[in-house]
Amino acid sequence: MNKELATYPFPYSKAALLDSRIKIPRPIIDPALAPIVDSCLLPEDLDLDFMRGVSAGEDNEAFVYNxxxxxxxxxxxxxxxxxxxxxxxxxxxxxxxxxxxxxTAALPALYHIHGGGMVAGDRFTAVCELLDVLKGIECVIVSVEYRLAPETRAPGPAEDCYAGLVWASENAASLGIEPAAIVVWGVSGGGALAAAMCLMARDRNSPAIPIMGQMLLSPMLDDRCDSVSDQQFEYGSPWCGVSNRMAWAHVIGEDRGTDKITPYQSPSRAEDLSNLPPTYIDAAECEVFRDPAVLYAMKMWRCGSTCELHVWPGAFHLFDGMDNATVPLIHAAIVAKQTWLGRMIQPTRIDS
Structure with a gap:
């Protein structure tokens, strides 16, 4: 790193007790998760050099992705x-x-959109961890390299993801993919892009063969950053309200939070969530993204779409990035994803 950034000064699991800025009640971190979340304190202010260095594994070879x-x-x-x-x-x-x-000659596919707040990461980010979730599920992984903000503002990154999806669907035979069995997977900032991309696919009737399903994992859905969970975790959280607003400002610019924003830029702005593919949404109870994720699921149901929703109690943002059988909550979250994916994908493999 070229500069030192001040990390959060208190253990996240004790933030509500120690940080005088936290004024409203909020759920507590599960004691089994406290040592994990407290082991990696991050800066509150979002710094692109820091974010992109972390995403590239700059300080730890164990987290180098290629x-x-x-x-x-x-x-x-x-x-x-x-x-x-x-x-x-x-x-x-x-x-x-x-x-x-x-x-078989045509396998299901997982279309992977990496996290990083839409400002960091690349197509290899967290693919190794994704493979843990896919154990026992035979499929092709297609991972997209989208342009990052602020160099490319929304909806540019989502349009990149959409272009890659349409190409993959149209070229499914040469890729060994069953075009009717493509599931979109988006984590954190990638969840925003996955949701926006599925809205694009619906509105444009392309790809011609509809997406089978979408998985929005701790998705970053709402540029307004004004929900109850945004307020509860304004401070004292690995991805807090401060960093979340800064990321959205990079993604959208000065129009963030205004009525100028479209659903392709910020999916929570969509009023019509009908005719979307079957969806899996999850979020941690102790994170800013909790309430926008829940509201998105509720809006899907109201519009007649189907969604499986999980809110993991006492958990923090991306707590289940890596399976840990010794922590029941983490393992349960991994198994839930595996079960939904298996249920979606397995029927396409009857003849395999």
Missing amino acids: ADTVIKSAPHLDHTEHSVPGPDGNAVILSVFAPREPT
């Missing part, structure tokens, strides 16, 4: 790279990880 590290952790996969036309004359790079010995 094609080689993915294949090393999953030697049964092959990696291919594809450059597809983007929305602004740019190239959108897709990394495809497919089984070397597939059991």
Whole structure:
């Protein structure tokens, strides 16, 4: 790093007791998760150099993400790279990880949109952790490299993801993918892009074969940042209200929070959530994204779409990024994702 950033001065699990700025009641961190969340204190202010350094694994080789590290952790996969036309004359790079010995010529696919607040990360970010969730589920992973904010404002990153999805669907046969069995997976900032992309696909009737499902995991859905959970976790949280607003300001610019924002920029702005693919949404109880995620699920139900919703009690943002069988809450969250994915994907494999 080129500069030192002040990290949060208190253990997150004790923030409500020690931080005098926290004035309203809020749920407490599960004691089993407290040592995990307290082991990595982060700055409140969002700094792009810091974010992009962390995402690149700058300080820890164990968190370096690239094609080689993915294949090393999953030697049964092959990696291919594809450059597809983007929305602004740019190239959108897709990394495809497919089984070397597939059991059928056309497998289900997971379209992966990485996290990082839409300001950091790349197409390899957290793919190794994703492989843990996919144990026992045979599929192709397609991971998209979208342009980051603030260099590219919304909806540019979502349009990149959409361009990659349409290309993958139209070229499914050459990729070994069943086009009717593509599930979109978006984490945190990637959850915003996944939701926006699914709205685009619905509105544009493309790809021609509809998306099978979408998974929005601790999704960053609302630029207004004014929900109860935003207020509860304004301070003393790994991704707090301060950093969340700063990230949204990078993503949208000076119009953040105004009535100028479209659902393709901030999915919570959508009033019509009808005719969307079956959806899995989860969030942690102790994070800013909790209430926008719950409200998004409620709006889906009101509009006639179907959604499975989980709010994990006493959990913090991305608490289940890596499975831990010794912590029941983490393992339960991983199993819930596996179960939903298996339920979605398995019927397409009857003949395999």
